[in-house]
Amino acid sequence: MIDPTGPLARALSSGSIGQLVAPDSPAFGTLDAAARRYVQPLSVAVVGRRGVGRDTMARALCERFGVAAFVAERGSGVLAGADLRVHVLAGAPRGADHDMLAASPGERTVVVLGKADTLSADAADGLVRVASESLGRPVVAVSQLSAWVTVSDDELAFLRTLAADGEAMPSMSGHFLAPARPQSQMRADLIRRLDAAGIGRALTLLAVDDPAAATAAALTRYLRATSGFDALRDAIETCMPAVAAHRGAQVRASLELAAAAGADRDSVERLLQTEGV
Ligand SMILES: Nc1nc2c(ncn2[C@@H]2O[C@H](COP(=O)(O)OP(=O)(O)OP(=O)(O)O)[C@@H](O)[C@H]2O)c(=O)[nH]1
Ligand SMILES: [Mg+2]
Known part of the structure; x- marks a missing residue:
């Protein structure tokens, strides 16, 4: 984790690393790009089987939470870059859901049972129980259309x-x-x-x-x-420490890359050592 009180954290949260390395440092470009990524709004990849309401979910996440949400197909490159995944189910999990979730970063993934407005409250509760037992993780019932x-x-x-x-x-x-x-x-x-x-x-x-x-x-x-999006907000909040750690790890990887390439190695190594990155 990056020391939240240190100058690196302050520089990252202001989106500018001008105070850390000189503007003419060869490491400036790499660090500046890392800092810009660090302050971008939460990016959310919506995943799930076809027809479960993925596009509607991505739109709902943008509209309700102001995050950058997009539908990501299995194995697509954009999936790896997302801070968080929202995996949409439309019933009990199938084999494809288990496979996708097994390859998903567990602490940065929220599973939802979508289209819950089409179910009675009892049916939605029952499906949530079945799904969360089968997946071994919490599942939130939502209506991405009502949201x-x-x-x-x-x-x-x-x-x-x-x-x-x-x-x-x-x-x-x-x-x-x-x-x-x-x-x-x-x-x-x-x-x-x-x-x-x-x-x-x-x-x-x-x-x-x-x-x-x-x-x-x-x-x-x-x-x-009644769309379940308040509970979804809580579930997303629960993932935020893992998201922060992931973003920190990305910054560390950029710093290490810059140091390995010999770009202003002294400054970069000093940051790596003193900032607890
Ligand atoms: N009742 C209800 N219908 C929904 C909900 N979300 C999506 N739908 C409907 O389900 C259909 C499919 O929704 P999409 O968001 O296009 O689903 P998708 O997963 O992107 O579908 P594909 O791209 O075809 O795989 C549309 O008719 C939506 O209006 C929901 O929360 N409740
Ligand atoms: Mg779609």
């Missing part, structure tokens, strides 16, 4: 008319979208943005005049608050 949804006034007004007509979400989305139904564009947009699960929950709230659906803003808040 960053915004319901508009028009959408709520439309949902209200459906609820007033006693329309519930049919078990098949196709029936909701049948050509004979009015407002086909609105219906298609709602399916895409809230999914059948979100529409169903909204209609259930509206049918009993629940204050959670009193306004579009209230319904937006309700869907986001």
Whole structure:
């Protein structure tokens, strides 16, 4: 670990190593690049099997937490550079999930059961238990779609008319979208943005005049608050010491590389010795 009170830590956290080595030092470029990487926002690689909601998850992580999240395919180069991995499951773990997680840095990986809004609370709890026992690690149930949804006034007004007509979400989305139904564009947009699960929950709230659906803003808040993203934030926080250690190790590797190449070796070796890098 880098001594958090030392000049190297201070230089890294300001993103500038100008106080540590002279600007004309041959090591300046390497160290400067390392310092810039050190202060970049958290980078999160979203991984998992096809169709589990990876793109939606990457977008949700960006929108909710302001991190740089992206989908990484198995074995891709960008995977190795990420600070953190979010592994998305859409049910009990399969062989491919076990394989991917076995090759994943355990302390910097968070496993989530995605699309939890499509499950009853009991079914989600049951799957979380099965998955975490099978993987031997915690699993957080989330809805990556609800996490960053915004319901508009028009959408709520439309949902209200459906609820007033006693329309519930049919078990098949196709029936909701049948050509004979009015407002086909609105219906298609709602399916895409809230999914059948979100529409169903909204209609259930509206049918009993629940204050959670009193306004579009209230319904937006309700869907986001029940997305499991607060628990996901906690799980990500738990990984932060390991992320800091990993970033520190990357800085050390750059310093060692610079010293080995003979670039301002004295200054670099002094940093390596005195900073506990
Ligand atoms: N109900 C619900 N649907 C979701 C959620 N997340 C994603 N989806 C839906 O699942 C489908 C696939 O989502 P994507 O984010 O494209 O999944 P992906 O893993 O990137 O898929 P591929 O790139 O095709 O492998 C889309 O129709 C999403 O709207 C969720 O949290 N809840
Ligand atoms: Mg995708």
